[in-house]
Amino acid sequence: MATELVLGGAADRDLTKLAEYEDGGGYGALAKARAMTPQAVIDELVASELRGRGGAFFPTGRKWAFIPKPDQNPNPHYLVVNADESEPGSFKDNEIMALVPHRFIEGCLITAHAVESVHVFIYIRGEYTGPYEVLSAALDELGSRDDILGGVAIVVHRGAGAYICGEETALLESLEGKRGQPRTKPPYPATQGLYASPTVVNNVETVATVPPIIELGGAEYAKLGVPDSRGTRVVSISGHVERPGNYEIENGTSVRELIYGLGGGVTGGRELKAVIPGGSSTVILRYDEIDVGYDFNSLLALKTAMGSAGVVVLDDRCCMVQLGIRISEFYEHESCGKCTPCREGTRWMTQILRRLEAGEAEQHELDLLLDVCDRINGKCLCPLGETAAIAVASYVDKFRPEFQAHIDEMGCPFGDSSPLHNVLAPVAMHTHSPVATVPHEQTCPTSWL
Numbered sequence: 278m279a280t281e282l283v284l285g286g287a288a289d290r291d292l293t294k295l296a297e298y299e300d301g302g303g304y305g306a307l308a309k310a311r312a313m314t315p316q317a318v319i320d321e322l323v324a325s326e327l328r329g330r331g332g333a334f335f336p337t338g339r340k341w342a343f344i345p346k347p348d349q350n351p352n353p354h355y356l357v358v359n360a361d362e363s364e365p366g367s368f369k370d371n372e373i374m375a376l377v378p379h380r381f382i383e384g385c386l387i388t389a390h391a392v393e394s395v396h397v398f399i400y401i402r403g404e405y406t407g408p409y410e411v412l413s414a415a416l417d418e419l420g421s422r423d424d425i426l427g428g429v430a431i432v433v434h435r436g437a438g439a440y441i442c443g444e445e446t447a448l449l450e451s452l453e454g455k456r457g458q459p460r461t462k463p464p465y466p467a468t469q470g471l472y473a474s475p476t477v478v479n480n481v482e483t484v485a486t487v488p489p490i491i492e493l494g495g496a497e498y499a500k501l502g503v504p505d506s507r508g509t510r511v512v513s514i515s516g517h518v519e520r521p522g523n524y525e526i527e528n529g530t531s532v533r534e535l536i537y538g539l540g541g542g543v544t545g546g547r548e549l550k551a552v553i554p555g556g557s558s559t560v561i562l563r564y565d566e567i568d569v570g571y572d573f574n575s576l577l578a579l580k581t582a583m584g585s586a587g588v589v590v591l592d593d594r595c596c597m598v599q600l601g602i603r604i605s606e607f608y609e610h611e612s613c614g615k616c617t618p619c620r621e622g623t624r625w626m627t628q629i630l631r632r633l634e635a636g637e638a639e640q641h642e643l644d645l646l647l648d649v650c651d652r653i654n655g656k657c658l659c660p661l662g663e664t665a666a667i668a669v670a671s672y673v674d675k676f677r678p679e680f681q682a683h684i685d686e687m688g689c690p691f692g693d694s695s696p697l698h699n700v701l702a703p704v705a706m707h708t709h710s711p712v713a714t715v716p717h718e719q720t721c722p723t724s725w726l
């Protein structure tokens with residue numbers, strides 16, 4: 278069922294314009310929140326049961342409550358918004374920033390009020406030049422509106438194109454001007470985040486969901502969705518579907534409805550083979566596993582997750598070994614190299630998969646592939662390596678006869694007919710060509726540091 282709270286109104290009006298947004302009641306939730314104490318705003322978020330939309334699904338109200346009060350820690354408090362969105366299959370944050378920039382900014386200002394911060398950093402993926410321009414224009418329009426900004430400074434910081442900089446502590450390192458590699462935790466950002474100060478890191482969609490929650494009230498918002506997955510979710514549907522795109526759904530909508538209802542069915546009326554439910558790092562679902570709710574508990578029962586809500590549909594011509602290569606190459610390329618199991622293991626996975634595809638693999642290499650996945654799992658500093666391993670191991674687990682056929686037939690049964698050109702970009706396309714220069718680059722005042 279389509280229930281639009283985050284993207285609401287964007288189909289009918291140009292909500293990138295401040296006047297249009299205010300006409301429809303925009304920034305009303307901010308006024309309401311500012312009339313409340315920070316603790317009361319946090320209480321509303323706790324009541325809403327909102328959980329983070331960046332992938333880890335952590336309860337947002339609880340995360341905010343971890344931030345020490347200014348009298349407990351006099352350092353500046355920071356809000357850092359994660360707009361890095363590099364997970365193959367996910368492109369929802371892009372559209373949220375491009376279509377409803379003011380709702381997103383309103384969410385930033387309410388969150389800043391709740392955690393008693395006047396410093397907001399938005400860390401945006403460098404390649405997202407379109408949303409960056411929209412966001413910059415929206416901030417320019419707000420420039421003289423201190424009734425809205427309320428003394429809060431918002432800096433948009435552009436990343437340089439590294440998937441790992443979406444991991445919150447690598448993002449903080451990058452924001453501080455260092456190499457983007459994850460930090461060991463603890464300490465967690467809530468107590469020692471940006472510049473070793475209390476920091477909330479939240480995803481774009483999480484933040485953009487805050488104004489509707491304040492408007493509706495937390496308890497009312499919690500009536501939407503299903504237990505442990507309240508409210509709505511913006512889902513990116515791609516791959517072999519008739520109508521790819523972003524759709525805001527009520528949590529708990531079935532995966533079948535996403536593919537055959539909103540997505541319009543498999544392209545050309547072909548048979549469904551499988552679906553990646555939550556971006557490239559999640560366990561794949563077979564065609565006969567789609568009568569399941571798109572929510573945390575239902576997907577967990579199938580050992581998978583909503584992740585970053587990138588639903589990638591695969592038709593019956595897709596080769597699972599070729600898919601494995603595509604995923605493994607991506608993670609090998611994006612591994613920051615800090616941990617040996619991730620750095621070497623993803624490379625090893627790719628090599629075995631390439632041998633399988635070429636028909637050069639021996640029988641023992643299929644189990645070796647699973648063994649390598651197992652040796653990455655749980656042995657790394659951050660989840661990047663293990664999610665790659667879990668995803669690829671799930672392809673073997675659910676499509677083992679197909680992997681076996683590559684050995685028995687000494688080559689790929691699908692050959693060039695596997696249409697992966699429509700499914701997730703190959704790593705060779707993740708070039709580091711110079712990111713277009715966009716004016717209005719803002720810099721952080723040194724007085725903040």
Ligand SMILES: Cc1cc2nc3c(=O)[nH]c(=O)nc-3n(C[C@H](O)[C@H](O)[C@H](O)COP(=O)(O)O)c2cc1C
Binds near residue numbers: 337363440445
């Ligand atoms: C390798 C890796 C990449 C990630 N990329 C993103 C990302 O692009 N955007 C995002 O919001 N969260 C990403 N995350 C999750 C963040 O670390 C963090 O949990 C999230 O930004 C917190 O926001 P939330 O509580 O609002 O979900 C990533 C995590 C890992 C391990």
Ligand code: SF4
Binds near residue numbers: 657659
């Ligand atoms: S798991 Fe991979 S990406 Fe994460 S810190 Fe280790 S080497 Fe870097």
